[in-house]
Amino acid sequence: MKPANRILHVDGDSFFASCEIALDRKLEGRPVYVGGGRNGNGIVIAANRIAKKFGVKTGMACFEAKNLCPKGVLCKPHYDEYRRLSLDMFRILEQYAPVMLPTSIDEGFLDFTTMDQHVWRNTTPLDYIKGIGERVRKEVGLPMSGGLGSSSWLAKLATDAAKPGFIEVPAGQEEEFLRDRPVRELSGIAKNRERSLAALGAKTFGDVAKLPSMLMKQKFGIWGQQLWLFSNGRWNQPLVLEVKDRTTISSNTTLPYDEPDYEAALTFTLSEATRLTGQLRHEHLQAREISLTIRFNDFTEVGGSHRFQHAQFQNSVINRALEELFRDCMSAAYKPVRQIRIAMWNLARLDTQPTLWQRTEEERWGALDEATHKLNTAFGKLSVMTGAQLALQKLDDAHKTPKAKCPFVPQREMMEKLWGPTGTPNSDSAF
Ligand SMILES: [Mg+2]
Structure with a gap:
């Protein structure tokens, strides 16, 4: 019998905010959020778990975040550093699987299908993937979460359920894992499909599983068939690398x-x-x-x-x-x-x-x-x-090179510029 597909999905936790902490260890344990826009004070583009506890959310204005969480640290984005850390993370991940498919700066799939006989002999799959996460945290300084399942759809749902941490959905337990989960958690599901499903009385995967498969096929075509099989725990899809020409x-x-x-x-x-x-x-x-x-x-x-x-x-x-x-x-x-x-x-x-x-x-x-x-x-x-x-x-x-300053600026004025009117470092400066 062909071995069941084992696909791992990984996802960095609050990636940009975690990168800022990896770059500056002093931020650890503090609420941290990253602001977008040209001055880094536009909207929040990432917030760590602690900042989120204060109600800071992606997409809110930075001043709002400041009101909710006055002790929070606002970081300007450092995209080049994020790309470098992302590369470091994927370089570690690629050592673990013959096929890796990165899907964004902090997310990707790894194919573990052929691993069980060899690699998992002395350990469990869950301990094994936890070990990978631990290694990334230690060597790159980034926390990540992951889910292991029989298809990329399932693996991603498992990651979302695991966050923060790791989950395995063992072969044969797919249907049970999915039963009470809302279909809207499926990544990439369009609002209109979600509404059409709700009109059929299907809010969870369990509901979908009970619908006649012919109806799903009539309503949604191939995707409907796939969703029906998936909801019944019978969708087994290998990880495929496709190379598409850019349009x-x-x-x-x-x-x-x-x-x-x-x-x-x-x-x-x-x-x-x-x-x-x-x-x-x-x-x-x-x-x-x-x-x-x-x-x-x-x-x-x-x-x-x-x-x-x-x-x-x-x-x-x-x-x-x-x-x-x-x-x-x-x-x-x-x-x-x-x-x-x-x-x-x-x-x-x-x-x-x-x-x-x-x-x-x-x-x-x-x-x-x-x-x-x-x-x-x-x-x-x-x-x-x-x-x-x-x-x-x-x-x-x-x-970049500021124009030459007038050499005759009075000493006092220069001191004021540097340290404020009293000639002592003012509270705004970073001394
Ligand atoms: Mg992420």
């Missing part, structure tokens, strides 16, 4: 401050487009359509799109069209720019060979990309850049 590539950037200088905004736009085009070519794709949306500081927007005769892969062509779009939609604008969105879609395959001596443009550009990529890998990010990227960097440096 769109886009970027959405809120500038660090509202930019009144449209040439600077254009420089940023072109530099960002260059990055996207490079990414496309790296994935052997080219784009037939592009669009640009500019949002101003009062949240009004202008934008436009362009469709090329043929799919394009060259910076020069794409940037020229984008510049035209930019000038078109900004011709009557006067408000500072807050946010810039670029999207490229209607993608087609691009086959390039890494050699400079080919005849077609595609082949030459492919060679250039390959070479640029190699140089940037060897000498650090952006050792080779396009004009727009260089211009952006200069602009950036100008902002």
Whole structure:
């Protein structure tokens, strides 16, 4: 008999908040929440368990959180660090299973189907997965939860039930585990499906299991059949890695401050487009359509799109069209720019060979990309850049390096600036 599928789902607990604690151990045991937005004081994007006890929730305004939990520590997000910690976490996880499928920065599935005879001989599956969690906590400093079950649907439900901690739903006990759980806990279930099920009197998986399977098939097609089998504990699905071609590539950037200088905004736009085009070519794709949306500081927007005769892969062509779009939609604008969105879609395959001596443009550009990529890998990010990227960097440096201070600032004024009017460190500073 084929062994039953054993799939582990793992999920970092309050991931961003946990990362902040991993980065600064002094925060341990305190209520911690992370604020989004450009100054890190917009809305709460993560809160640890202690902060949640005070009522702090994801999506609420940071000032609200401050009212609910005055002793809470508000952290600005450090996305690069979160990505690094996420990678560390997955590097440990991948040592445990032949197939791993990360689904987000802190979530993923591991296939343990063939493990039981070998690995679990001297331990139980539950102790084994707890051990993995313990190792991640020790080595990366991040707490995580997990669920082990016969399909990815079940494993994810098990994780949600386990949080914080680990649960195994042993083979044969699926139906019992699911019986009283509401179907809405199923990840990705659409509201309209949930309502249609409720109209049939099915709120829990147990209710679904009792419906005629034909009815489920008529109402919901293949998904209905699958849900019915699942609710009856008879859905056994291996973990499948699918590679899907991308259908769109886009970027959405809120500038660090509202930019009144449209040439600077254009420089940023072109530099960002260059990055996207490079990414496309790296994935052997080219784009037939592009669009640009500019949002101003009062949240009004202008934008436009362009469709090329043929799919394009060259910076020069794409940037020229984008510049035209930019000038078109900004011709009557006067408000500072807050946010810039670029999207490229209607993608087609691009086959390039890494050699400079080919005849077609595609082949030459492919060679250039390959070479640029190699140089940037060897000498650090952006050792080779396009004009727009260089211009952006200069602009950036100008902002980073503050203008020279007037050397004649009276001593007293300088002391006041540094430490407040009394000449002692004021309470706001971080001494
Ligand atoms: Mg999570």
